[in-house]
Structures are given as structure tokens and as C-alpha cells.
Amino acid sequence: MNIAILTSGGDSSGMNPAIKKFVEYSYLKNHTPYFIYDGLEGLIEGKIKKASFKDVSGIIFRGGTIIRSSRSKRWYEKTYRKQAYENLKKHGIDALVILGGDGSFRALDVFYKDFKVPFMGIPATIDNDIPLNDYTIGTDTALNVIRHAIDEIRDTASSFARAFVIEVMGRECGYLALTSAVANGAEMCLIPEVEYSLENLKKRYLNEIKNGRGYFIAIVAEGLKITDKIKEWFEKEIGFEARSTILGHIQRGGSPTVFERLTAAEFIVKAIDHIESSPDKIVTHKNGEFILKDLNEIITSKYALNPEMLKIAAPLMGKE
Amino acid sequence: MNIAILTSGGDSSGMNPAIKKFVEYSYLKNHTPYFIYDGLEGLIEGKIKKASFKDVSGIIFRGGTIIRSSRSKRWYEKTYRKQAYENLKKHGIDALVILGGDGSFRALDVFYKDFKVPFMGIPATIDNDIPLNDYTIGTDTALNVIRHAIDEIRDTASSFARAFVIEVMGRECGYLALTSAVANGAEMCLIPEVEYSLENLKKRYLNEIKNGRGYFIAIVAEGLKITDKIKEWFEKEIGFEARSTILGHIQRGGSPTVFERLTAAEFIVKAIDHIESSPDKIVTHKNGEFILKDLNEIITSKYALNPEMLKIAAPLMGKE
């Protein structure tokens, strides 16, 4: 088979190891791997190239995606999808593997309905917001980049009586914020999925200050859009000088962690092994296993945060 | 209950987050946490202290173990174990949690047989050599320290036509070497558990050199004690200038990764939740679950490397 890979939507660290494995494992299984550059836009434009071992040499430790990504509005017009299909036919591509989020999966699902081009979706986004799935490529690296940043902020935080309000990525999903708050021993964790009580937190903080607490580290999910408000809250309500920091795009970068690289490779193996028999599926990772799911099942479900971690973090949200 | 924690044998990154969680979770569950300093030697000497929140503030991001570790020969004389028991009684300690490897678990098992002091063993060693168990505390951090070192060596490797032979830790166990070879895209992986064929590797390498291969990264497990021999082999048999590097103790250090911190905390929760009902057990982590095991079951089993990973790495060992 001729199988092409593309990356779509926001990039995440781990896409490159996945691309490398895609090329190597395709050849091992006697398929021919192709690259589609620039995501769906590149598919419309016909930016398709046969991939070689040389293309993927030395990329395992690089963030980002060497085949680049894009967001495409044109894709939702059938004319452009038709054009994309013609491009695939021209290169003899039999099937597609796409790394991205649920928007990307929908895009290929529509395409499958149009032209019956088999595809496998692999969750790759630092947001970790895919339902029925525990892990999306990029998450472990993002969590460790955040950890490293907080390690650096901690010393400066403890040099003052200060509150540091740190905004982490995740769009509408609080996964990165929740996990980071627990893993870094933060004092506050605010996420879109859970109600929080500043009133309760205030009571607790004022009490802790009396007992000698010298500084606060607060993790706030970007989806809440309240980072500055929380900074002011610390100054007005808690009486602590406060600073806010938006970690921003460093969270998408960094050399992929070992876990990232290994998991990315396993996603690819699962995708290639089943792309012929299951032409329209998403590879999910649940309780340590890789399971194929229908897109429909995924988009009609809701992703859920780990209940154990929510329990641990409850005090950081002002829940009693 | 009064529960004491101690760390024993080689240290590993992740012990400190475990110690922090031990203190916090003990208080949450209305137990009183104690520290035993300097491992079993400290237990013999009576270095026991009630632990406070303050003791564990700011340790989550530190490698090593703040309560220090040791190896004890005296422990195997009953007189000293008796003395240790007296020390525990003096402080009213009801149960022990020990972070270490199988040697440490045996030490407490003997002690349990002597004096019926309940204990829970938590696997903590960068070697990842505990049977019936997937994960030991320290492994994810060690793997990422190794990754970082190889990332740094890679650029210098590609600046020459050279072979870099990198020795990684693990004592008799090839886990770190195997996983690192796969995760870092190495060309050679030699471990104690699997026969390798230098003859086959030579054939393959000479062929690859003809096709333009510019450098080699070889990962060798310390247990084989052949690092220098492999360096010479590259020079004599392959005709490549070679360098060897023993990564050494940096592999035990480094700020614990996010996965490390979270897993360490989960081990502790499991241990404290069951220490009363199951007084003589090891907490294991298998297929994503935490399971209590009898020491006997563990020491009569053999740890096994991941068969999938062995398959992937087979060509790096010269297996056809």
C-alpha cells in the first residue's frame, strides 16, 4: 500500500518521532510511505512526496513537525476536497494517517464519506481533550516543559512574599493545569471543568499565611481567561503582591520525552497494522491499551478528567 | 497509626516526591508520619524523627532522598535487628514503608518474621528489575536524563565519522539500555538478557556505511562489562574511530519528571491505604494498576523485559 501521513491543527512535541516511526514501520511492512506537507491545505495543493529514511534521520529529538501543519477553512468546501482527492489519486495514495485533534478527525471523516479514502486518526495535541482516550501525543512533553518552568519560578517565588499565577495551555480543557498543579505541589488550581470557590480559598490562605506560608503558586487554565483577575484577587483579597506568567508556546516545544517517543511509535504501529481492515477509525489509548474507535463514538462522548486527580486537587479549587 | 518511612539501597529520583506524599497523605488519613534517616543503618542506630509538613516543603523537585539511604550488612545479624525493633518500640512506630529494591524488601521481610512489624515495600530503583512489576520509582527520570545526554552527544557524533559507545546503568538488568536504544534511535543495543551477534551487526554496518551512514550510537548495559571491548570492536572490525562514555551517576539525579512524581504519589497512597490490612506486602504496578504482592511471589519470579520492545530492538542486537 501507499500510505500518506499528515499533521493538522496545532503542533505538539512527539509528532516528529511519530513521523519517523511511520516511515520506518511502513517500509518494514512493505508499504510505501508518503508525506503530505502543510496539513489539509497541502493536501488541497498537492504537496505530496514519497518519504525516505533520510527524511527522518535526526528528527527523533526535535519538537514540532517536519511536514508542517495548517488549519484549513477551504477543506469544508467540497470543491477543495475533490481537488485533494485528485491529488491522492495522482500519487496513488491508498490510505491516510493523520496526527491531530478531533477537528482533524472530522475533516477526514467527511472526506471518507465523500471518497472512501481509508484513514486512521491519531490523537496529537497538547490539550489532551479527546473523549474515550487517556493520552494524546505531546502531553508528557508539555507537562515536563511546564514543570521545568515552574521549577525555575519557584526559587524566585520563594525570594519574596508573593503569589505567582501561572497560566498554562489547554484551550477548553483543564488537563494540563490539573496535572501540573498536582505534580508541582501548587497551592491553587483553577480549570474550566470544575467550579471553584475563591471564598473558601481565601479562608484557607489567610490561615496559612498566619502559620507562616511565604508564597503561593497558582495554576490557571487558559480556557478560563481569568489569569489577570486572579492576580488582582491575590493583591486585593489576600494582600500578597502577585505576578502573572503566561507560559505560552514553549509548552508546544522541547525535545520529546522518552514516554512521548515510545507512545508515539506505538500509536503508529497500531494505525498501520489496522488501516486496511478498519478504514475509518481513531486509535485511542485507554488504560494502557490501544483501541480503535469510530469517530462517531468519540464525538458523541465527552472527555473526562481523571477522577483521582480531581479528588487530590479539590482543596486547590477551594472545595471542602 | 504511627507509620515510618525509610529509603534503602541506591537512591533514585522520585524518592523525594514519594516522601512528601507520605507525610501529606499520612496526616490526611489521621496517621502520624515518621522519618527513619540513613536507611536500615539508621533504623539500627535509632535515627527516628516525627515528620512535619515543613520537612517536605520544597522537596518535590529534588532528586535523591532527603532522609538519606544506606546499605547495611549489620542488618543480617539478629542482634542489630533486635536493636532496630527496640528503637521502633521506643518511638511507638506501628508500621514501616520502605522505598528500595528487592534486597530491601527481603530485609524487612526477615524483620517481619522476627517481630511482626507490618511493612509495605515500594519499588524504587533506576534498574527496574523487580519481577511482576512494570515500573520502579526513578525510571522515567533516568530515561530522560539518558535521553538528554544522548541528545547532546548526537551533534558531536554527527560531526565526525565516529561510533559512540554509551554505557547506561541497570546492574544486571538491561531495561534502561533497551528502552534508551529504542527511544533514541540507536544503532546498537547490547543487554545481558539477550544474546547478540556482533557478526551480524558487522555485516549490516558495513553495508550501511557503503550507503552513507556517517556515525553510530551504541547503547550498552553496564551489566555486560564490555563497553571498552565494543569500542575496540568498532575500531578494528568496522574501521570507525570510536569513543566510549559511561553516563554514570547523573542517571540517578535530575528533577523528577511529572510521570515520576505522580506515580510515586500513587504508590504511597496504595501503601498507606492497605498497610493495616496487608502487613507484609510489596506494592507493584502492572498494566496500569497497583497490586499488592507477597514478597515470596516476587522473589521466586523473574522480571521480564517488554517483549514488544525486544522485538523492535532485535535488529540492534544483530538478530535477524
Place this chain on the structure above:
Amino acid sequence: MNIAILTSGGDSSGMNPAIKKFVEYSYLKNHTPYFIYDGLEGLIEGKIKKASFKDVSGIIFRGGTIIRSSRSKRWYEKTYRKQAYENLKKHGIDALVILGGDGSFRALDVFYKDFKVPFMGIPATIDNDIPLNDYTIGTDTALNVIRHAIDEIRDTASSFARAFVIEVMGRECGYLALTSAVANGAEMCLIPEVEYSLENLKKRYLNEIKNGRGYFIAIVAEGLKITDKIKEWFEKEIGFEARSTILGHIQRGGSPTVFERLTAAEFIVKAIDHIESSPDKIVTHKNGEFILKDLNEIITSKYALNPEMLKIAAPLMGKE
């Protein structure tokens, strides 16, 4: 002599190695070192303690300042300075060493005029904005933290046709932005000290895009307060999707670099060696030498950016 050290204003990485050297070198020279905690506020409050070797063990690799810092408004009322003076007398302190910026030096200069307490000022701020001085403690570490962040952003930048607008610290001073732009090969560098021409940059960029430029990295000094405006400019005028990132407080953190640690130690040696003979001076670092300056000379001068570097960066500002 009894010499006390305090840190004042914003913290910077390198303060801790300076504090360590202060203690060690004081004892070597048969002085007695004291700590004043919490900066000038702590001096008013009498938070003074004799310092020991043990206090500074293991701090050489930590960012921030273990004796903490503050900003004090009360200091400008003579009553409080009087109180501070009484505190010094009570502990028998003969002289002060202060790590901070020009505001901190003025504070002690006023104090010297009041009570004739000898002091030495040591420039410590990541802004590097002290006149007649090349280096302030914290700068080399901050530059390398910025470098590391840009290294991580670069891979994600090259995964899209995008402009990344990165805001770096420095208050009114463009030093960090200028140096970072040159050291990281940025395409744009905007700082408060130099006029820039977006018109010229636009011409150049549009031309470069025609020749295949795939992404832009723009470094903008925080003092300009135009980060978001530049992001919009890229989208409207250049037609490139843009992202902005404010690096924020990670720039104050991080383990001090080797250069930082060595330079911090040399500042301290110079200060202690001359504090008796020159009771009211600032230690400056100019062309590789350490020179004592009168505060007056400093505050009536203007700091200057390196003209060589400005020349190199001129094209990044749209200068022809």
C-alpha cells in the same frame, strides 16, 4: 568587622552564589558576616542574623535569594531609617553590602548621608541598566533562560508559516532583547532605546517571504508595551499568522550559569576588600575590570547599549 548583606528590589539568579561567597570570604578575611532578611523592610524590622557556613551550604545552584528581597516605601521616611540604624547598632554591624539596582543604591546613599554607615553596592538585576557598568548579576543566566525558551519555540515556529513575537524582560532597558535577538538569530528586534521602522521591515519581510522565508522570530522589549500590536502587525501587514509569548518570570530563575557564579564571587571579593577604605561606593564591571564608582557619578550618567551589537541588530530594527 561585622558586615551585613541584604538583597533589594527584583531578585536575579546569581544572588545566592554572591551570598555564599560573602559568607565564605568574610570569614577568610576575619570579618563576621551577617544576613539582613527581606531587604530594606527587614532592616527596618531588625531581621538581622549572624551568618554561618551552614546557611550557605547547597545554595550555589539555586536561583532567587535565600535572604529574600523587598521593595520598601517606608525607607523614604527618616523615622524608619532611624529605626534601621538602631537595629544595626544593636547588632554591632559596621558596614553593609547591598545587591540590587540603582534604586537600592540611592536608598543606601541616603542612609550613608544620615548615619555614616559604610556600604558597597553591587549591581544585581536582570535588566542590566546600571550606567558605567557592563554586567549586572543575573544577566548571563537570564539570557540563557531566554535562549532555551527560544530553542523550544523554534521547532514549533518552523512547523507553520508563522510569526512568533516574544516579549522579554528589562523594564525600560533593551539589553536582554537586543542581546537575545542577536544571539538567537531573530528576524526582528524592537527596543525602547532605538527608533525602528516597521515600514522598512515590511518591505524586507515581504521580499524574504517571496524568497521562501517560512517563519519569523521577533524579540520585543517589555518596555515598549507593543507586543500585541506587533502580533497584529504581522497578521495585517505581513499576512502571517502570528503568536505572542511573554516569557515572564522564568527569566529571573534557573540555576546560575558558571559565568554568573564566578562574576558574582568577584564582585563580592572587590566589595569586601575595599569596604573599609571606600565607605560609599558602587562596584562596577567595565571592560573586564572591577572599578569602584561614586553613586553620584552613576546616577548622573546614562547606561549605554553595546554599539557593536546595535550595529549588528540594526537590520532587525528596520534601519538601512
Place this chain on the structure above:
Amino acid sequence: MNIAILTSGGDSSGMNPAIKKFVEYSYLKNHTPYFIYDGLEGLIEGKIKKASFKDVSGIIFRGGTIIRSSRSKRWYEKTYRKQAYENLKKHGIDALVILGGDGSFRALDVFYKDFKVPFMGIPATIDNDIPLNDYTIGTDTALNVIRHAIDEIRDTASSFARAFVIEVMGRECGYLALTSAVANGAEMCLIPEVEYSLENLKKRYLNEIKNGRGYFIAIVAEGLKITDKIKEWFEKEIGFEARSTILGHIQRGGSPTVFERLTAAEFIVKAIDHIESSPDKIVTHKNGEFILKDLNEIITSKYALNPEMLKIAAPLMGKE
């Protein structure tokens, strides 16, 4: 002019930023830059290529050298130098810039005497062993890689009563060991240039152990070849369990530091600005200035370690 650059001998981090600057500054000054791949061996083989901006895009943050390096024995036979000269003539190369150590400079000096091909030598080696010169490209990065490794070892060291003996690179030169010992607060520093007294160190250490010292970090220069002996000395004479670690080739790698990148660029500017007027010189860096020196002056001098730093480190060598 057509100017070619080559890298020779051991690689060091900072060579790539120098190569990038070489290409950019050559074009700015209306020269045409060329690459010679694989050092002097490549020059003999005629591996010469005109360099473009594209060749150096994205290399500023990479260790190693993209034009690769080598050691050449053939160079010392005139036949091969003749062949090299013919290759240069064929490509119309007017002058050479070489990054390397004194051996590389001698090689080009001989060549200059043969064929009058103008060259500029730029010191690039992590050993920092060039006489009359303070800084060689690669040193600041190597020092910070060592610092990072010691930061990681420190936590594990403090988890035991142990001595860690760390061997750092530098061949016959103790610069890296001396600077690292001072910058990292080590307890022992042994280098080839200075006599040390284990007897005195023993007295001091035994005394410190009585006063509570818990661990030792010893830095030993590779040139002494006594790392294992010192490990045994700690065990036998001091009674401390000891571990030795040879940091090895990670010291040549790592993303070049900011100081490295800026200094590398300045070396290049100086070399290109004067290559026509001074056809047979070495660019040296002394007291903050870049100065051209005759090779003869360099090879008849002896490099000297910083006397201030030697004074600071004297107690770590057992000097009273």
C-alpha cells in the same frame, strides 16, 4: 575574495554559530564563503562547496560542526598538501579560516610556508589550552554542561555519606577542572599544572567529617589519569564510600550558550576583517579584546591558568 572555512581536530559547541556568522558576514563584506568538509582530510580530498544562507539556517543552536571535522596524518606529507593546494586553486579559494586548536594552526602555518595561502586561525576547543589567549570557542558551553551534570549529581551525593569523584575533560590542561571546581563549590580539585597534597587534604577532610560534613564532590582533570586512584583513596584513607564518574563526550555537546554564540561571532568578524592584511595569524582573545598573534609567538609561549582562580582553589588541592 573567496574565503573557505574548515573545522579541525576535536569539535566544540560554538563551531556552528561561528560557521553561520562566517557565511553571513562574508556576504555582507562582499566576499564569497566556501565550506571545506571533513577538515584537513576533506581539503586533501577536495570536498569544497560554495556556502549559502540556506546552509546555515537553523544551526545556531546546534552543538558540533555541520561541516564536520577530522584529524589528518596525511597532511604532514607534502604530496597531500600539494593536492590540497590544487583543490583550492581549482575552486579559486583565496584564503582560509580554520577553527581548531594549536595543532590545526601549525598545519596551516606549514601550508602557508609551502604555498602562501593566507589563513586565520580561530581557537576552538573545549580544552582552553591556547597560550596568550583567554577564551577558546566551546568553553562556556562545556562549563555549563559540567555544571548541569554536577547539579544532578549533587542531590544523589547528599543522599549518602559518599564521595563523588568527577573526571572532566581538558587533555593536559586543567582549565575545565579548575573552573568547574570553583564554580560548583567542590571540595577537591586536582589538575596537571599544580602539585597537590593528598596528605593535607586528608587532614582537612577528617576534621570536616568530625564537624558534620556529609559528602564530597571531587573534580579531577582527565590529564592526571588518577580518577580511579582518587576514588580508592577516599575509600581507604577517608573511610567514605566513593563513586567515580567520567563525564565524557557530553562536555562537547549542548546548545551553545549565549556567551558562546556572541564570542564565536566576534572571532569571525575579526578574522574576516583582517585576513587580507594579515595572512598568517591567529585571532586571540585577551582581557576582553581580540588581538592578532603570530603562530610562532603562540607556540613558543605557554598557556597560563588564571592566578586568581588558582588562589581560590588552592585549599581544594591541599595547599596551605
